[in-house]
Amino acid sequence: MTLALALEQLLNGLQLGVMLFLMAAGLTLIFGVMGLINLAHGSLYMVGAFACATVAAWTGSFWIGLVASLAAAAAAGALVELVVIRRLYDRDHLDQVLATFALILMFSEGTRWLFGSFPLYLDIPPLLQGAVALPGGTEYPVYRLAIIAAGAVVAFGLYMLISRTRLGMRIRAGESDREMIGALGVDIRTLYTVVFALGAALAGLAGAMVGALQSVQVGMGEPVLILAFVVIVIGGIGSIKGALLGALLVGVTDTMGRFLLPKILALFVAPAQAGMIGGAAASMLIYIVMAVILAVKPRGLFPAAHA
Amino acid sequence: MKKMLAAATLALSMSTAGMAFAEPLKIGMITTLSGGGAGLGIDTRDGFMLAIKNAGNKDITVVTEDDAQKPELAVQIADKMIQSDKVDILTGIVWSNLLMAVAPSAVAQGKFYVSTNAAPAALAGANCNKLYFNAAYQNDNLHEAMGEYANKGYKKMFILAPNYPAGKDSLTGFKRYYKGQLAAEVYTQVGQTDYAAEIAQMRASGADGIFVFLPGGMGIAFMKQFAQSGVKIPVMGPGFSFSQDVLPAIGDAAIGAKASGQWAPDFDNAASKKFLADFQKEYNRLPSIYAVQAYDAAQLIVAAASKASVKNADAFGAELKKADIQSPRGKFKFNTNQHPIQDIYLTEVIKQNGVITNKTVEKIFSDHGDAYAKDCKI
Numbered sequence: 160m161t162l163a164l165a166l167e168q169l170l171n172g173l174q175l176g177v178m179l180f181l182m183a184a185g186l187t188l189i190f191g192v193m194g195l196i197n198l199a200h201g202s203l204y205m206v207g208a209f210a211c212a213t214v215a216a217w218t219g220s221f222w223i224g225l226v227a228s229l230a231a232a233a234a235a236g237a238l239v240e241l242v243v244i245r246r247l248y249d250r251d252h253l254d255q256v257l258a259t260f261a262l263i264l265m266f267s268e269g270t271r272w273l274f275g276s277f278p279l280y281l282d283i284p285p286l287l288q289g290a291v292a293l294p295g296g297t298e299y300p301v302y303r304l305a306i307i308a309a310g311a312v313v314a315f316g317l318y319m320l321i322s323r324t325r326l327g328m329r330i331r332a333g334e335s336d337r338e339m340i341g342a343l344g345v346d347i348r349t350l351y352t353v354v355f356a357l358g359a360a361l362a363g364l365a366g367a368m369v370g371a372l373q374s375v376q377v378g379m380g381e382p383v384l385i386l387a388f389v390v391i392v393i394g395g396i397g398s399i400k401g402a403l404l405g406a407l408l409v410g411v412t413d414t415m416g417r418f419l420l421p422k423i424l425a426l427f428v429a430p431a432q433a434g435m436i437g438g439a440a441a442s443m444l445i446y447i448v449m450a451v452i453l454a455v456k457p458r459g460l461f462p463a464a465h466a
Numbered sequence: 467m468k469k470m471l472a473a474a475t476l477a478l479s480m481s482t483a484g485m486a487f488a489e490p491l492k493i494g495m496i497t498t499l500s501g502g503g504a505g506l507g508i509d510t511r512d513g514f515m516l517a518i519k520n521a522g523n524k525d526i527t528v529v530t531e532d533d534a535q536k537p538e539l540a541v542q543i544a545d546k547m548i549q550s551d552k553v554d555i556l557t558g559i560v561w562s563n564l565l566m567a568v569a570p571s572a573v574a575q576g577k578f579y580v581s582t583n584a585a586p587a588a589l590a591g592a593n594c595n596k597l598y599f600n601a602a603y604q605n606d607n608l609h610e611a612m613g614e615y616a617n618k619g620y621k622k623m624f625i626l627a628p629n630y631p632a633g634k635d636s637l638t639g640f641k642r643y644y645k646g647q648l649a650a651e652v653y654t655q656v657g658q659t660d661y662a663a664e665i666a667q668m669r670a671s672g673a674d675g676i677f678v679f680l681p682g683g684m685g686i687a688f689m690k691q692f693a694q695s696g697v698k699i700p701v702m703g704p705g706f707s708f709s710q711d712v713l714p715a716i717g718d719a720a721i722g723a724k725a726s727g728q729w730a731p732d733f734d735n736a737a738s739k740k741f742l743a744d745f746q747k748e749y750n751r752l753p754s755i756y757a758v759q760a761y762d763a764a765q766l767i768v769a770a771a772s773k774a775s776v777k778n779a780d781a782f783g784a785e786l787k788k789a790d791i792q793s794p795r796g797k798f799k800f801n802t803n804q805h806p807i808q809d810i811y812l813t814e815v816i817k818q819n820g821v822i823t824n825k826t827v828e829k830i831f832s833d834h835g836d837a838y839a840k841d842c843k844i
């Protein structure tokens with residue numbers, strides 16, 4: 160194992176972490192402010208990817224597609240909030256889970272109906288094609304570096320939004336006492352819709368960026384959703400800072416586990432066996448990390464104050 | 467006299483083509499129509515239904531359900547199809563882990579299972595069953611062919627497959643024929659969509675060739691990411707990694723990739739040309755390897771049903787085993803373990819008139835069976 164390989168894997172872990180952060184930020188924001196468990200968050204990720212792929216195919220520009228993905232996911236999020244989610248705030252979590260699970264099915268079938276079951280294409284824009292040289296003599300895809308940069312920008316933007324703006328102040332107030340800010344005359348319904356649309360837009364952005372790396376297809380959001388839930392449970396439900404650190408932890412743990420576990424096992428057993436056992440163990444690793452963290456800190460790394 | 471003979475022949479041929487079977491035949495198709503593997507299931511269903519439609523027989527009914535690539539769902543559907551739909555034959559499962567959950571219990575209940583794709587080693591050897599047929603191959607076959615191909619000019623291979631029965635069969639098959647050195651043998655998660663960690667290992671491995679078995683959406687993701695990574699090692703794989711269901715989505719990144727297959731759209735035989743024309747007319751796209759396999763599975767069932775009743779398992783099984791069909795693959799017959807003996811070719815991904823597809827390069831194996839048939843006692 161060389162230093163260059165370790166560096167490349169670390170970047171891979173960061174990139175996965177940044178992606179997960181975009182998903183987890185919306186999820187944790189929505190839970191923190193509205194107390195709502197939104198399983199359909201993965202569907203909004205899918206909406207973003209499909210919007211980007213479709214618009215990019217129409218216009219020939221990935222960038223217009225990217226803007227479209229933000230708009231489409233935010234619009235889908237706002238619509239869902241107005242029509243369905245609004246009725247769920249006062250219900251218990253089981254009702255929320257059932258209703259948002261139904262939304263997953265509706266989004267998936269709707270998308271299949273519109274686009275068919277075959278994956279769509281979405282190519283990386285020419286500007287971000289190819290790889291650049293890294294110190295240590297290795298190369299790294301430009302596009303993945305761009306994802307890391309985009310994630311850093313979003314994280315900084317969210318921090319500024321929440322700590323420096325009036326909207327952010329209301330979000331923080333909503334997190335600590337929902338009834339009170341309603342009583343103080345803040346239009347809580349609009350605030351909820353805005354927060355939901357914001358979370359949806361972040362998911363849509365993640366979907367669009369990942370869509371160019373992978374394939375854009377129905378059901379692409381659910382595996383990411385599961386990881387995003389792991390992230391917010393580790394980070395502390397409702398905490399943006401927790402979501403960021405949790406996402407980076409999960410991203411790096413998963414990538415490094417996939418890379419190192421088979422190598423470590425290969426010291427003890429035959430390579431074929433090591434590959435198989437190591438691969439299986441690596442897929443469990445983040446859940447083991449989650450279990451350990453919850454054993455030490457049952458409410459996650461950064462528990463939100465009110466919960 | 468000549469005229470009379472011609473009329474008699476015509477009448478006879480019409481009577482066999484449209485002949486009603488002794489009893490109606492009900493086929494249950496369980497396949498993947500949603501999620502990342504949907505492309506494979508859709509081609510399976512469409513290829514199968516094309517042969518059923520061509521047979522034009524009203525006594526055959528097919529019920530189709532989506533397993534969403536989930537073993538537990540496949541088991542539920544199989545139970546329902548056997549108990550309430552009363553199907554005679556089950557077919558259609560794409561994935562070996564799902565097949566292992568369904569086929570052994572279906573044949574234990576006296577139903578035929580004719581596989582259109584999944585062919586785990588566990589059902590080809592000592593645990594073969596006279597009610598279980600495979601119309602596609604044995605899982606190892608296409609990988610064995612690539613192992614044989616890699617012997618020419620590749621000294622150190624990096625091999626990768628998902629961690630499930632067909633993935634293990636894949637790398638076992640490859641290693642059975644490959645004589646060179648292995649840089650690494652890596653197993654990934656089924657359904658994994660990000661291969662950055664594996665590509666980094668390939669870059670650092672010093673391999674001179676890469677063999678990947680990643681069917682469906684997994685292959686699309688891998689090839690796109692590989693193309694962006696700056697790694698210049700040639701990639702090869704079994705036909706699934708570059709089959710027609712994934713090529714449009716991979717795009718130009720796939721061009722030049724070598725793969726193995728029992729069929730490619732440029733096959734020069736009458737059955738293949740007819741199949742290709744019929745499929746394109748019906749569905750307006752190029753068929754994949756999965757469509758061919760399912761098409762042959764349906765042809766096999768139709769041919770057997772025209773000779774024997776499915777209620778008489780021994781007679782029906784014997785007819786199935788004769789494999790009296792015109793396969794687009796050309797030669798096709800069953801081995802003693804009821805898996806195919808067929809030719810396997812090397813193919814290359816090309817762009818032809820703007821369409822990315824496979825062309826045949828050379829034959830790798832002639833009349834190739836599998837390594838497990840000798841353990842099968844039926």
